[in-house]
Amino acid sequence: MRSQIESLDATSLLGNLRSVFGSGRTRGLSWRLEQLRGLARLCEEQEGEITVALAEDLGRSPVDAWLGDIASTKAEATYARKHLKSWMRRSRVSLPLSQLPGRGWIQYDPLGVILVIGPWNYPVYLSLAPLVAAVAAGNCAVIKPSELAPATSALLARLIPQYLDPTAVRVVEGDAQVTQALLAQGFDHVLFTGGTEVGKKIMAAAAPTLTPVTLELGGKSPVIVAADADIDVAARRIAWVKLINSGQTCIAPDYVLAEDAVADELIHKIVANVREFRSAEKDPSMRIVNRSQFDRLASLISTTDGEVVTGGRFDSSAMRIEPTVIVNPSQSDPVMAHEIFGPILPVLTVDSLDSAADFVNGGAKPLALYLFTASRVVAQALVDRVPSGGVVVNHVAMHCMVPQLPFGGVGASGMGAYHGRWGFEAMSHRRSVLAKRARPDLKVVYPPYTQRAMKLMRRVF
Numbered sequence: 001m002r003s004q005i006e007s008l009d010a011t012s013l014l015g016n017l018r019s020v021f022g023s024g025r026t027r028g029l030s031w032r033l034e035q036l037r038g039l040a041r042l043c044e045e046q047e048g049e050i051t052v053a054l055a056e057d058l059g060r061s062p063v064d065a066w067l068g069d070i071a072s073t074k075a076e077a078t079y080a081r082k083h084l085k086s087w088m089r090r091s092r093v094s095l096p097l098s099q100l101p102g103r104g105w106i107q108y109d110p111l112g113v114i115l116v117i118g119p120w121n122y123p124v125y126l127s128l129a130p131l132v133a134a135v136a137a138g139n140c141a142v143i144k145p146s147e148l149a150p151a152t153s154a155l156l157a158r159l160i161p162q163y164l165d166p167t168a169v170r171v172v173e174g175d176a177q178v179t180q181a182l183l184a185q186g187f188d189h190v191l192f193t194g195g196t197e198v199g200k201k202i203m204a205a206a207a208p209t210l211t212p213v214t215l216e217l218g219g220k221s222p223v224i225v226a227a228d229a230d231i232d233v234a235a236r237r238i239a240w241v242k243l244i245n246s247g248q249t250c251i252a253p254d255y256v257l258a259e260d261a262v263a264d265e266l267i268h269k270i271v272a273n274v275r276e277f278r279s280a281e282k283d284p285s286m287r288i289v290n291r292s293q294f295d296r297l298a299s300l301i302s303t304t305d306g307e308v309v310t311g312g313r314f315d316s317s318a319m320r321i322e323p324t325v326i327v328n329p330s331q332s333d334p335v336m337a338h339e340i341f342g343p344i345l346p347v348l349t350v351d352s353l354d355s356a357a358d359f360v361n362g363g364a365k366p367l368a369l370y371l372f373t374a375s376r377v378v379a380q381a382l383v384d385r386v387p388s389g390g391v392v393v394n395h396v397a398m399h400c401m402v403p404q405l406p407f408g409g410v411g412a413s414g415m416g417a418y419h420g421r422w423g424f425e426a427m428s429h430r431r432s433v434l435a436k437r438a439r440p441d442l443k444v445v446y447p448p449y450t451q452r453a454m455k456l457m458r459r460v461f
Contacts, residue, residue: 013170014185017113017140020168027110027138029085031165035135036081038163039128043074046159050124050152057123057149059287064244069124072401076129079403079420080136087136087424095434098461102436108428110138112188117179117202119193120148120289121248121341126216127156130191131169133423139189140168144182147175148289180205187211189427193250194218195339196412214416214426217409218339219366219389220254223396224356224382227261229372233394235269238345238370241396243277243323246286247343248293251368251390251397254339255346257356263349267327270347271310274323285313285320286343294319297342300335301326306346353378357385365389365411370396389413 025031043050047070054065090107114134118127127145134141143160145153157171172178183190183202186209192202193216206213225234242253258266278284288294298314298321306329311322323343329335335346350356360366369388373379379393389409390399399405400419408417418426444453 010181010185013142013172013182014113014187017142017168017170021110021112021140026135026140026165026168029088032084032136032138033081035164035169036077036084036132039077039132039135040074040081042128042159042163043070043077046155049155049159053149053151053155054124056151057120058245058248058289060245068122068245068249073125073128073132075401076132076403076419076423080132080424083421084136084424087421090433099434099436101440102434104432104434107431107433108137108425109431111427111429112139114139114141114427115182115187115190116141116143117190117192117194118143118145119250120146121245121250123149123152124156126193130193130214130418130423133191133418133427135164135169136424137427139427141170142182142187143169143171144179145171145173147173183211184209189214191416191418191426192216199414214418215409215414216250216407216416216418217367217412217414218250218341219364219368219409219413220336220339221251221366221368221370221388222356222360223253223256223370223372224353224360224386225256225258225262225266226353226371226373226375226378227259228374228378229262230374230394231262231265231269234372235266236273237394237396239270239273239277242345243274243286243343246288246321247323247345248289248341249397250339250341251400252341253345253370253396254366255336255348257348257350257359259353259356260349260351263347267309267325267347270345271325274310274325278323283320285315285318285322288319288321288342291319293342294321297321297340297344300340300342300344303333304329304335305333306330306335311343353382357382360386365409365413367409367413368392368397368399387411 051062051065054060090105093104095102095104116130123146127143131141145156153173157173160171183205189212190206191214196217199215199217203213238253301312301324304326306326309325309327311324314321321343326346328348329346365387367389369386369391371379371382371393383391392399400407403420406417406422407419408414
């Protein structure tokens with residue numbers, strides 16, 4: 001794959017961007033707003049090309065391309081543009097008596113040059129939403145799209161210079177070696193979206209230069225369905241989000257824990273919805289991004305000790321897998337060991353919500369927790385008891401589309417958060433400023449200290 005590193009080495013690239021940032025041009029409100037307008041325009045004017053690239057890379061439908069990558073990116077840029085002026089405003093703070101007369105405030109300074117490392121599964125949204133945060137905060141940026149989505153990577157490399165300041169925002173294509181070369185330079189912040197194991201490598205590579213990182217990782221995001229839930233709605237929403245992008249979504253429902261009283265009904269209705277949602281397609285199976293991912297998912301189906309109640313077939317030559325529901329696999333089943341990241345949904349029966357909470361808490365903290373219940377009390381009790389990056393009650397994954405909410409993981413599912421103001425703050429330095437007057441200049445605070453001076457200082461400080 002062509003790499004911009006071939007014609008411009010990583011050191012020169014970062015040096016050039018630091019020069020642009022040092023000029024002060026990116027700090028002003030007008031520059032930031034112009035970049036955000038450009039991102040929104042890119043989504044509006046290039047929807048057709050984006051859709052074609054996503055279909056080529058991922059086999060994604062136009063509707064899923066619009067919802068998952070285009071509309072979500074535009075919404076982030078539009079929201080940031082609307083609120084940016086207020087985010088940039090410095091906030092005054094009160095001062096203790098010992099610091100009067102004086103003024104204190106907090107201002108948000110841009111960090112410098114940001115590196116955004118995008119994933120393959122939502123290669124537009126998860127590259128450009130972090131860029132929204134970076135430019136809203138007044139930073140220069142390097143976007144490194146995933147080489148596993150080559151058509152989209154090439155498209156971003158071509159379009160971004162047309163819509164954003166090409167001297168301040170650069171796109172670098174390439175593989176993992178290019179990523180490592182970039183990380184070695186020491187950016188001012190790195191935002192990576194991807195798997196937990198690669199996230200560890202990103203953090204290790206950033207450590208020698210003390211580069212701060214935001215890691216948006218994965219995890220087995222569970223769905224807990226209580227006996228009092230609306231089963232029709234739960235089944236429909238679980239099936240819908242699970243099938244988006246062939247299940248290759250970091251916040252997709254990874255497995256379902258259903259109370260005994262409603263488990264059979266829920267399974268029946270999930271299966272019915274899966275079949276209905278795929279009924280308009282000539283081929284009910286779903287495309288997987290590459291051979292490695294396909295082989296891993298096919299193995300999960302072949303080796304499961306649970307009951308496959310729908311799907312289960314796959315086509316190795318076309319790398320396609322039928323949406324598959326597996327009932328009651330054991331805890332030792334490989335399908336329950338790691339994030340599935342594909343169109344496979346285990347559904348397990350539990351005897352109580354306490355058992356469901358214990359089950360989830362027995363593993364790593366998930367990126368998201370989904371709860372279906374008619375009781376606010378029950379929902380809040382589970383929210384408080386089960387840690388996760390985020391929570392959605394009576395739906396799945398919709399919190400990602402709310403820029404007013406921070407989006408991020410906890411523990412193995414990530415660190416740091418962004419979206420909306422939270423992204424602006426993550427890409428800024430929250431700087432404390434104390435401004436004092438030259439007069440009065442009380443000599444009582446300077447040595448040598450008398451007993452009277454110490455008595456006064458003890459009262460003031």
